[in-house]
Amino acid sequence: MENTTKNDSVKVGELEFPPRKVWMKTYGCQMNYHDSERIMSHLSGMNFTKTEEQSEADLVIFNTCAVRDLANQKFYSHLGETKKLKTNPDIDPETGLKKNVIVAAGGCIAQTEGKDLVQKYKQLDFAFGTDVIDNIGEMVYRAYAGEKKFTVTAWDRSDNYSIETKITQGTPQAFVNIIKGCDKFCSYCIVPFTRGREKSRRLAEVVTDVKRLVEYSGIQEVMLLGQNVNSFGKDNGESLGQLIMELEKVNGLHLLRYTTSHPYDVTDDLVEAHANSKKLANHLHLPVQSGSNTVLQRMLREYTVEHYLSLLAKMRKANPEMVITSDIIAGFPNETEEEHQQTLQLLKDAQFDNIYAYAYSSRKGTKAARMNDVLTDDIRGRRLREVMDLQLSIQAEIRRGMTGKTYRVLVDGKNINKGVQKWQGRTSCNRIVHFEPANPEQDYMWNWVDVEITSATALSTQGTLIKEYGKTL
Ligand code: SF4
The missing domain is CATH 3.40.50.12160 (Methylthiotransferase, N-terminal domain)
Structure with a gap:
């Protein structure tokens, strides 16, 4: 036009x-x-x-x-x-x-x-x-x-997936889509039907795109996006690990994140990227969904609990600062009490920093929706509460260990709680940290600061401002 x-x-x-x-x-x-x-x-x-x-x-x-x-x-x-x-x-x-x-x-x-x-x-x-x-x-x-x-509602039938990232927000953070669609067909998920088959952008195009965002739009933090980012480049002989190491060379880019991952596609070169990249966040969101191998089979997730835990061990070895978060579905169709207990055990073994847990709900058109399910909403609700209660006690313990440590954050908001104004930002390991301003008049929005943690609970982390860097590092 x-x-x-x-x-x-x-x-x-x-x-x-x-x-x-x-x-x-x-x-x-x-x-x-x-x-x-x-x-x-x-x-x-x-x-x-x-x-x-x-x-x-x-x-x-x-x-x-x-x-x-x-x-x-x-x-x-x-x-x-x-x-x-x-x-x-x-x-x-x-x-x-x-x-x-x-x-x-x-x-x-x-x-x-x-x-x-x-x-x-x-x-x-x-x-x-x-x-x-x-x-x-x-x-x-x-x-x-x-x-x-x-x-x-047509699908793009071309082999190429080529776009230029558009941003309108005027912030130093940008989402950059690197792959669309999903070929996994997990039995509960509607996404392959709503987003189509996987198609990756070319690595060189993404690097040029990010360089342009950094140079002309002042972007400092990039979130690489896809339904299954770990599949990036499969069709083109490229990989997410390679992309990360190329983006490592972009001057002015300070922080790189990616989501969402599928455990089946976590490759050794991605683990190496976590060991070698200085820009990659100390955080991995790796959805596990269940701690039971029989449920994982019914979910068509293509990995076992043992494989999943071995990936966590590799990632933590590659980067000892690594913080892992996950997704859990409570009450998948016909989940037995024993299978549910296996998920609780997995939470203890995996030591997630946070989880997104949901009671299973059926999606029309999926394989799981056609299963003859005996679970009631009450059972699902109870299991979800048990998952959350256990996780909150685990994460409170993990986060207590943050006290006394200093984290660098990019300030992205402020709020007033009981009359006290606090600024907030996200650490490289994806925890939200609140701090009181040293100077109440000062605008810290989109500034980089170092914050020393003074108290941390399962759900909230408070700190003291230690150092200010201004709008760029
Ligand atoms: S849960 Fe994720 S990996 Fe599985 S089908 Fe849905 S989008 Fe794909």
């Missing part, structure tokens, strides 16, 4: 786009947040700016998640509420005209149920899937050209 400016409007194709506002709600994982940022960057070229107030919006976009039950329910409830935007639209104070609010839904739910959504919800103008994010401009154009009730 060709853009020319005239007064405050932007001409796109045959249409004038006056300044408009977009309200966007993102659910779910970091991949969705990355996609939303991409959507926003395309829309800014069509004269849209972001608003936090839905009532001000000309365009409302939901970027949905099909993985978590709660995110699912929230989306349907929020979508239902947009009916009033159409039936009772605000009057634009400048033109005195009724606003023509356009409502769209994208992301994982829209990928699989887009057509049904558009039919069922009168207020929904269009739905779009996960592989057409970069076509959002055309869809918005079609909507403003008067087209209603359409769905775009």
Whole structure:
């Protein structure tokens, strides 16, 4: 689409786009947040700016998640509420005209149920899937050209996956997507159906992309993203370990993280990268899901508990500062009490710094959803509580060991608790640390600081400011 400016409007194709506002709600994982940022960057070229107030919006976009039950329910409830935007639209104070609010839904739910959504919800103008994010401009154009009730959920069939990272936030942190899709087909997961097959970007392209972000956008911390980042480069004879060691050479890049990992694809060169890279975070999120080999088999996870624990040992040997976090699903279909106890044992053996634990909930279209399941919600709830209680006691003990140590953090927020203002940042090992400012007037946002930990519990870490470096190291 060709853009020319005239007064405050932007001409796109045959249409004038006056300044408009977009309200966007993102659910779910970091991949969705990355996609939303991409959507926003395309829309800014069509004269849209972001608003936090839905009532001000000309365009409302939901970027949905099909993985978590709660995110699912929230989306349907929020979508239902947009009916009033159409039936009772605000009057634009400048033109005195009724606003023509356009409502769209994208992301994982829209990928699989887009057509049904558009039919069922009168207020929904269009739905779009996960592989057409970069076509959002055309869809918005079609909507403003008067087209209603359409769905775009095509898959990109090309062999190449080539993009340039778009950022709109103006912060020194960026998400950089390196692989899309997933070939694993875990029996409980809908992602391979909503995100398609794995496709990696080329290593050289990612390195050029990150260099550009560092040089021209002041990015200092990069999160490499993918549903299974450990599969990066498999088709091209490249690997995540190689990519990390290439990014190690980028001047001005200070911190590198990656998520999400699958234990099956943790290779020796990735372990070596953790030993050799100075920029790679001292943190690995390695979802295990269960401590029972029989449950892992039913989940189609392709590894055993013994293999998983051997990976943790290798990683900790490669980098003794390494902090490991994980995911647990409590109450997978037909999980026996013994299998549940094996998960509790795994928590003791693995010594995770933190876990994301969920009670299993069924996802339509998956193999697990077709299992004849005997567990009740009460059993699942009880097992989830037991997992969380044990984990909290383990992590309280681990985190007590932080007291007296000094950590470098990039300050990314502040909050006021009981009248006391505190700043917060994330350590290289992914723990959030709060500290009181030495000078209450000083703005520490996006500054690098060293903080000595004065107290740490399972859920909170407090410290004292030791040293300030300013906005770059
Ligand atoms: S690895 Fe398994 S859980 Fe993760 S996205 Fe792929 S199918 Fe889903």
